Amino acid sequence: MQETRLDTARIRAARRVIDPMFLDTPLYRCEALEPRLGCAVSIKLETANPVRSFKARGTEVVASRLSDDGSQAVVCASAGNLGQALAWSGRGRGLDVTVVASRFATRAKLDRIRALDARLELVDGDHELARERAAAIARHENIRLVEDSLDIETCEGAATIGLELLELVDSEPSFDAVLIALGGGALATGVGHVVKALAPEVEVICVQPLGAPALTHSWRQRRVVTTDSVDTIADGVAGRFPIPAVLDDLLLVADDAVLVQEASIIAGMRMLFDHAGLVVEPSAALGVAAVLEDRDRFAGRHVAIIVCGSNVDVDAFHHWVGAAVHSPW
Template sequence: MTLVESRRVTVGGIARAAQGISAVFLNTPIVQHDDLDAWLGARVSAKVESIGPLRSFKGRGGDWFMRERVARGPVCAASAGNFGQALAWSARAAGEECTIFASLNASPLKLARMRALGATVIQDGTDFDAAKDAARAFAKSRGIEFVEDGQALAITEGAGTIAVELGNAVQLDTLLVPLGNGALLAGVATWMKAVSPATRIVGVVADGAPSMMRALTGIQVDLTAPVRTIADGIAVRVPVKDAVDDLRSLADDLVAVADDAIVAAIRGLIAHAGLIVEPAGAVGIAALLSAPHGTYGERIGTILCGGNVTTEQLGAWGVLRPTIG
């Protein structure tokens, strides 16, 4: 086993998480389908995190965070919706109060699901990072714990358990991983670099939310530039410093994809694999569609990281238009 670890994230921590996380979040399917391969021109293994009780991978990190937490008492966080569901789920199981801040334009579906899981949901700010500022101020004023996705180590370790399952099941030339706050990519890359060092790890951002890509490639980030993408789950304006530090030695490449490619990816996943995913979950497929044939090798993996989306949203984005081929 070759060890390529960030300063914080370790294979040992991820292995421990894989043994401790609730079974309802583990061992999600890896879909391989002839129609998918024919459409994409490669052998594709898609890790389907868009099913289960929360319809996203965030349950892994939320559950592990609460199990590893030393402090007791209420928790507060900001979320576009999926991490908020995970924290609400795990807080409810632990008997703790949970407050989630979301932006004023957050998905009504995700807001409703966070509330259904027992969270107090407060909408504040024009985007995710503005909501995060409000959440941090709220937590400080109340003296309660603020939980930041991408900063809390246990959340990254929990996300890394996806790679444990992938590494045990398939051999890959390239693994395409959605990149938002960074926990998913940092956890997955840490494990894969240890068990399959030849696998190329590629982080994928939306081109309308490039802040993490810019931070990792040494390009100055305009912290005031608005994010413009349908992929709300990775619509990050302000990079998480700890996540950036975690990722510097881990990602082999970073790419940005346009919303049009994301829409095509969602549409194709429905047509060729019968899978419904939200935009953030489709960016790996979008990257594959956007690159020349053979760019990522023959054996390609990606993580369909979430599926909290409505038919109304799919219609508004043009996903449900008839497609040929």
Template sequence: MRTQQGVTDLDGIPHNHASIVYDTHMSVDTANDLSLARIEQASRLIDPVFRNSPQFRDLTLSRRLGRDLLVKVESVNPVRSFKGRGADFCVSQLPAGRRVVCASAGNFGQAMAYAGRTHGVPVTVFAATDANPNKVARMRTLGAEVVLTGHDFDAAKAAAREHVATRPESLFVEDGEDPRIAEGAGTIGVELAAEAPDALLLPVGNGALVGGVGRWLKAHSPATRIIGVCAEGAPAMAHSWRAGRPVATDRAETMADGIAVRVPVPVAVGWMGRYMDDMLLVGEEDIPPALELVRDTLGLLLEPAGAVGVAAVLRHNPEGKKLATVLTGGNFSPELLRRLAG
């Protein structure tokens, strides 16, 4: 848990903003680990539209940051996020004749809808009533049935589980629990390994990205420090990593809806414990400058969760001569688009 300034201050979160209210007391499933062989298999089998995304160093961005930063751009594909990798790998291996049900803030739902179209699998997505309307519209355009219910992502997930419990023809797929999703995301690590960055900063939502990429890099670029990034307004995964067990919060309030997790998935907490070296937190005030910096230097419009790695560099100045981050998504809300385009 060390940073350039010492121990990461996870206790610095105002308790009236996102306090810990209960510990799930669930043991982490250490047997449900991720497979290097399946990550390698996924790197060959997943839809080519998601593979070999651009990764480069931009001189202007690095100068503005005062750091050598490599970016991997995961927003230039049909679902505008890294989620297509894991969804395609997962859906391609599901049994025929089942309807897939999942919960999503929007990006995973789009990815599952796209993969369902590709592989002929019907998909139902449960999302919160205040989900990003652009993401909801795109999920429906891609062919998913979308059910809006619950006040946040975790409430929508609970509704999805209840729905599947009474429908044996349906199969619930959970991002952060199904290893195939994390292994598909781990193909990003396959593509980054040759760069051998000193530190890689990854947004942490349900934990599939940091689990899959961390699994590959710990084997193929062991000197690379894997650093997760959470929003201060949604610190459940940060608390869970520190505690070594799932710790839920009463609220998840952040503009970065893609990482607004309130109830951690136990399996993903186990992955973080094995494959992540540090966790950094960014505040709401840190995210807009990162979005604007990426816009002005790279010409990319990202959603808030997609830029938290850059926000962490700006705020924390982490150790390492060569840094890298993944720009994980570009499914912005109409309000954010107006702000960024202005």
């Protein structure tokens, strides 16, 4: 494998600074889903922790290094999950954390950021405007700006999931493909790096909503492609401006990048609720959605799906899941 920005030795070292409550998350066969998807399914569950997403793996690495360097403050832009994770990790290490988010972000995510004692600043725009404001704060206050997916700690923290996917099997991986939600790219490049380094025969498939396709289009065209807007319920992966360095890594580790429709995302949420007992946010259902839209591709195969987050507005979840009752799936 050609070299990405990531380093397998650093990824192994990251596990030593991540709070154990975020490590060794469940990996299990979900047989109840299998008749409905037409393939064997293993779930890697990244929601059973204090911030209900995988993001704390990366922020634990960031906060540990900042604390070691004597830093006192940090700022990030977030659709919600990164902000919660950085607030949690920073609070435990005495860091002052500022999170910039869109005022249209999921209310449950914003409320949780406040509850974790971070300073929350809201902007009247989308995540890209929040990124600009966070960068301005970092310059003005001369503090560390954490940029998800660009900062290598966020990728290598997420990459520890890949180590667990491969180490929790007896010998060769029982699954032959891993389906990964694609947003900024930290999860996909991190897990993808480990999989291709340690089990290159496993197919790495990234999944993004049709209404937020920038990084998928970029991967397909092998150049950065931006979009003017996004239109998806999967707010956690709704970026418009891919990061060039992240795209370079993704081109080395992803075997495919696919786009899925909103109806499939909602049907995936309903399936995970009905047959796996999981309440998930839309981004976490992307892997199931990909199987639903291309059953022939996955028929008879064994796929691993990373369920990456469960920070979802309760009313919205009831609305989406209720609507899915009438889905053909």
